[in-house]
Amino acid sequence: MGLVAVAAAVGAGQLVAGLLSPASGPFLAVGDAAVRVSPQWLVELAKGAFGTADKPVLLAGIAVVVAALAAAGGLASRRRPGPGLAVVTAMGTLAMGAVLSSPTFGPLDLTAPAASLVVGITSFRRLHELRLRVDQAPTDAARISRRRVLIGTSTAVGAGAVAATGLGAWIGRDVTGSRDEVTAALARAGYQRAPAIPATAESGVPGATPFVTSNADFYRIDAALRVPSLTASDWSLRIHGMVDRELTLSFADLLARPLVERTITLLCVSNPVGGPYVSTTNFIGVDLREVLLEAGVSPAADQVLSTSSDGWTAGTPTGVLLEPDRGALLAIGMNGEALPPEHGFPVRMVVPGLYGYVSATKWVTDIEVTTFAERQAYWLQRGWSEKGPIKTGSRIDVPRTSVGAGRVTVAGTAWSQPIGISAVEVRLDRGPWQPADMATEVGGDTWRMWRAEIDVPPGEHTLQARAFDANGTPQTADVRDVVPDGATGYPTVSISAT
Ligand SMILES: Nc1nc2c(c(=O)[nH]1)N[C@H]1C(S)=C(S)[C@@H](COP(=O)(O)O)O[C@H]1N2
Ligand SMILES: [Mo]
Secondary structure, three states: OHHHHHHHHHHHHHHHHHHHOHHHOHHHHHHHHHHHHOOHHHHHHHHHHHHHHHHHHHHHHHHHHHHHHHHHHHHOOOOOOHHHHHHHHHHHHHHHHHHHOOOOOOHHHHHHHHHHHHHHHHHHHHHHHHHHHHHOOOOHHHHHHHHHHHHHHHHHHHHHHHHHHHHHHHHHHOOHHHHHHHHHHHHHHOOEOOOOOOHHHOOOOOOOOOOOOOOOOOOOOOOOOOOOOOOOOOOEEEEEEOEOOOEEEEHHHHHHOOOEEEEEEEEOOOOOOOOOOEEEEEEEEEEHHHHHHHHOEOOOOOEEEEEEOOOOEEEEEHHHHOOOOOOOEEEEEEOOEEOOHHHOOOOEEEOOOEOHHHOOOOOEEEEEEEOOOOOOOHHHHOOOOOOOEOOOEEEEEEOOOEEOOEEEEEEEEEEOOOOOEEEEEEEEOOOOOEEOEEOOOOOOOOOEEEEEEEEEOOEEEEEEEEEEEOOOOEOOOOOEOOOOOOOEOOOEEEEEEO
16 A cells, blocks of 8 residues: 555656656655765775666666555554654655755745645555455355455555656656757758768777767767756747846747867766767757857856756856857757757767866756856865866777787777877787877867877787877876766777787
């Protein structure tokens, strides 16, 4: 009874949330609140242990705790409904608190947890009454028929809960139609194409990373337990704060501006040396500097604080955004399509040369021109660095484990946005560095592929690489962890040659 009533409560909340305000679903609201109140060490521990599976692990953990409490509440209510009702009420109240404390709270958001509370209490009361009536049955025949009523009602409530949860999630998530319209609008509006990427930009080594990452393979990092479902017509962007004139842009306003395509390699500050959180795409969007110039940025401002529809924030130096050659975008497309929902549909920021956490706000709806002294962005509050310029780095993609002894092809990638890479060197067992053959450079804002042939005798070996930026400065050998401003050290691969 406890489980069924709590399931009904969650289902009702999810359905109302889907109809009125998707972010207010009680289950995910509690998950978001758990992330908000978690200390930094716990967040880093979870990311270290589970990587990008940290979200499903958190949600599964909450589901287990909720189910256990619900079952306990039911078991403790053999005579009186008090304990079960207390559990249902406590959970509903917790969900209300979670929604109330969300950075994006609006009064409408209380309706979903309120619906959960009402449905949870009524269904538990009703099931409990039916259960008592079974015990109080005067005859065996009455007992059997009352039992049937109890089982039938429980099953119906349970099935309703499942259906409501699914329906609520589906209503609240569907931006497919809006995405298709944006993809079509991009094709109609046309955009200034990025220079074509020559075949010689690839290293040409089987198993090496392709130069342009497909949208499906593009790494995904964000703090969103639920991908915000914002349609292009619901979207608007307010630019305000220390500006001469406040601007509000609709999606149609963006489409009416000149659209440009820029090939950019995005990198996450949480990428460990040799890690996967780096990808390259052809972003299509509106020049962000021009929008900021139109608003008129006060010279006293030093930070652009961008906020997503779900309340995540990034702080970007105004100086970087106003550099004439930086090429920051309000992006609406990736590789010829509208942004995928998980990469920020309908609009995100992209700033070449800065880690994503200080620049690449997905689902961006608010840009406030302010100062670093005045406002602290999401990861800054959690111990990460205020400034996040990308550090020169490299990665070995081939080989990864074992090879045939003899001449071995080593291949990988290297980056130093926004100036680019001039050279890469490779060494075996910390011996002399050997120059790699460099693939054609596409631009300073993108990675550059490389390959080298190395003689490898039989046995266990260590391969390392180091990159040189456009000025000839090598990446640092200092081994440092990702916190607070990005990992460093040479990428190192252990191989065994036979
Ligand atoms: N709204 C929102 N935008 C966000 C984040 C986030 O948590 N929420 N994470 C940032 C981080 S840390 C990175 S590295 C990039 C990753 O973008 P991608 O998922 O499209 O690769 O998004 C950035 N934008
Ligand atoms: Mo990131």
